[in-house]
Amino acid sequence: MIEIxxxxxxxxxxxxxxxxxLKVNSGEMVGILGPNGSGKTTLINTMSGVLKPKSGKIWINxxxxxxxxxxxxxxQIAVAPQKTEISFPFKCFSITLMGRSPHVGKxxxxxxxxxxxxxxxxxxxxxxxxxxxPITNVSGGEAQMVTVARVLAQQTGILLLDxxxxxxxxxxxxxxxxxxxxxxxxxxxxISVMHDLNLAALYCNRLVFLKNGxxxxxxxxxxxxxxNNLREIYETEVQISFHPVTKSPQAHFVPGFxxxxxxxxxxxxxxxxxxxxxxxxxxPTDKVTKTSPKNNSLVRxxx
Amino acid sequence: xxxPSRLDLIELQHEKARKRFVLLTISLTLISIVSVALASSIGxxxxxxxxxxxxxxxxxxxxxxxHVDETTRTVIFDLRLSRVVLSACVGMAxxxxxxxxxxxLRNPLADPFTIGVSxxxxxxxxxxxxFGAASLTFAGFGFIPxxxxxxxxxxxxxxxxxxxxxxxxRRDTMVLAGIVVATFLxxxxxxxxxxxxxSVSSIxxxxxxxxxxxxxxxxxxxxxxxxxxxxxxxxxxxxxxLMTLGDSQAQQLGVDVSKTRRRVLIGASxxxxxxxxxxxxxxxxxLVAPHLxxxxxxxxxxxxxxxxxxxxxxxxxxxxxxxxxLLPEGEELPVGVITALLGxxxxxxxxxxRRVESGID
Numbered sequence: 001m002i003e004i005x006x007x008x009x010x011x012x013x014x015x016x017x018x019x020x021x022l023k024v025n026s027g028e029m030v031g032i033l034g035p036n037g038s039g040k041t042t043l044i045n046t047m048s049g050v051l052k053p054k055s056g057k058i059w060i061n062x063x064x065x066x067x068x069x070x071x072x073x074x075x076q077i078a079v080a081p082q083k084t085e086i087s088f089p090f091k092c093f094s095i096t097l098m099g100r101s102p103h104v105g106k107x108x109x110x111x112x113x114x115x116x117x118x119x120x121x122x123x124x125x126x127x128x129x130x131x132x133x134p135i136t137n138v139s140g141g142e143a144q145m146v147t148v149a150r151v152l153a154q155q156t157g158i159l160l161l162d163x164x165x166x167x168x169x170x171x172x173x174x175x176x177x178x179x180x181x182x183x184x185x186x187x188x189x190x191i192s193v194m195h196d197l198n199l200a201a202l203y204c205n206r207l208v209f210l211k212n213g214x215x216x217x218x219x220x221x222x223x224x225x226x227x228n229n230l231r232e233i234y235e236t237e238v239q240i241s242f243h244p245v246t247k248s249p250q251a252h253f254v255p256g257f258x259x260x261x262x263x264x265x266x267x268x269x270x271x272x273x274x275x276x277x278x279x280x281x282x283x284p285t286d287k288v289t290k291t292s293p294k295n296n297s298l299v300r301x302x303x
Numbered sequence: 304x305x306x307p308s309r310l311d312l313i314e315l316q317h318e319k320a321r322k323r324f325v326l327l328t329i330s331l332t333l334i335s336i337v338s339v340a341l342a343s344s345i346g347x348x349x350x351x352x353x354x355x356x357x358x359x360x361x362x363x364x365x366x367x368x369x370h371v372d373e374t375t376r377t378v379i380f381d382l383r384l385s386r387v388v389l390s391a392c393v394g395m396a397x398x399x400x401x402x403x404x405x406x407x408l409r410n411p412l413a414d415p416f417t418i419g420v421s422x423x424x425x426x427x428x429x430x431x432x433x434f435g436a437a438s439l440t441f442a443g444f445g446f447i448p449x450x451x452x453x454x455x456x457x458x459x460x461x462x463x464x465x466x467x468x469x470x471x472x473r474r475d476t477m478v479l480a481g482i483v484v485a486t487f488l489x490x491x492x493x494x495x496x497x498x499x500x501x502s503v504s505s506i507x508x509x510x511x512x513x514x515x516x517x518x519x520x521x522x523x524x525x526x527x528x529x530x531x532x533x534x535x536x537x538x539x540x541x542x543x544x545l546m547t548l549g550d551s552q553a554q555q556l557g558v559d560v561s562k563t564r565r566r567v568l569i570g571a572s573x574x575x576x577x578x579x580x581x582x583x584x585x586x587x588x589x590l591v592a593p594h595l596x597x598x599x600x601x602x603x604x605x606x607x608x609x610x611x612x613x614x615x616x617x618x619x620x621x622x623x624x625x626x627x628x629l630l631p632e633g634e635e636l637p638v639g640v641i642t643a644l645l646g647x648x649x650x651x652x653x654x655x656x657r658r659v660e661s662g663i664d
Contacts, residue, residue: 045551048551048554048555049554049555050550050551050554050555070554070557070558070559071557071559073557074554074555074556074557075557077555078555079551079552079555081549081551081552084548084549084552085549086547086548087409087410087411087547088406088411088547088597088602089597089601089602090544090547090601090602090603091601093313093317094544094601094603095548098544098545098548098556099556101541101545101556101557101558102556102557104541115317119310119313123310128309128310128313129309131313132313132316154556
């Protein structure tokens, strides 16, 4: 369980997070969404203890994060970073094995059991074929899969993932999130920063939207994943449909809207139209007409 | 789900790698022992190997030295063996220090020389001599290594300060800062030595390195620094592996990043300072040995430290043999000339041939 109260954090000179309060219970699968620079990665960094908050408090499983030893924290939270730049040609297996480091004593060596767990993690992420290749010599997507394997090998109750599927093709994206869903069903708490709204809606049952360092929306996916909300947050025209199989909401952004609205009407506030769209949310027929390009003038008219 | 054949195959490969490492360690250890004996028998007055061994063994009391005359024993044990052992220790220290700097700074091109630490140590030592502190001792420690360590640390922190941007150390600007600091301090050494009205040869000694006239006493005062440095660096082998992932990720895997960095930087600086205070600045050993090892057994720091230490020993033993025998009439070359002449082209070859594998890219 992670609880954050009134968190302010940032780097020297700039404040990124401005008053975040968030509670994620054990066993939740939460997607953190928001435009570039909204503070998603900073939030991950503060939750994993890498960045000290300027003010506010964070509790990890009931303990204030500052009171947890770095080593102790790494047994409770595993983090998959957005990008890894590794300076030396470690084999992919060695990288995965590093995930076992928190469980090895200060002077100890990796045991046979650690190696077995690392191999299992590689097996479940389908990266066994990479095990003997240097991490500096695999593709960006493959390196990301190895990072996922490393995080699995860490065997923590909480997983923080920062854009971990950004370099992956569709089948690998789905495979990673299917795997995460299975882990979530087994009790893991998963918090995943994502840019892919539709992927988030498919897999996460709760979404948190950040913008300008504040939480704009937080709630069950079906309640917050709505046209007016997304339009306001991303300042782009959007239509919602429902996934034919899972019935999850899916967003479709309308091309050309952003530049046109800005050019024609610099004072345009997409927010203003929110309520008028709200009523039509459950009428898919309306949306179909509006997505066609020739009707873009209609959209602008409403603005 | 399980693919036993694949797992067995991986296990087999790891077993092979482990065997190769053990084999390399044993053979390099044997080579360095043989090198010590051979190097001691080579010199202006040639002594055959059996007399050399008898002199060495009699001096440490293993057998009687009746068959060898007194002069030979003195030449072998006090002059040659002491110098060979000292060069072995310095070679080990510089290589381990290079591997540690590369690991902690996540910079494959870092080594005591390229980041200015060696020259800082040499400057500290020349200041100690300039102010006449060379003969002073404090609690059994000579002052030269003390000031040399301070110089090394001062140079290191200057370089770190210069390469620190926005609270973080930028590794790409580090080597640049190192070169600037090294050049500046090199000039200061020349200035101090000129003011002291010393000969050009003493400037050359500090800037290019030499073991001329060095013996057991020098080994004695360098050894504590080398041992402390070695311990500080080696206990963090696994942390260094994790830190190649970057500071944040290392911390998320349970490494106390700032403590590890402090200890490894101080440890590697002590290794450098101990070496430089007895031998001057010797380049390239700390750069080439770790790269060679990474190409053979991979970048794992535990193995890296052991094998580069051994390779550094052997390399510097033979470089010093070259330094004292290549010129006629007992003239000596600075040993840094030999290491640069051998190490430079060798390193270029590595750079060119195996960019990806050596991680220089």
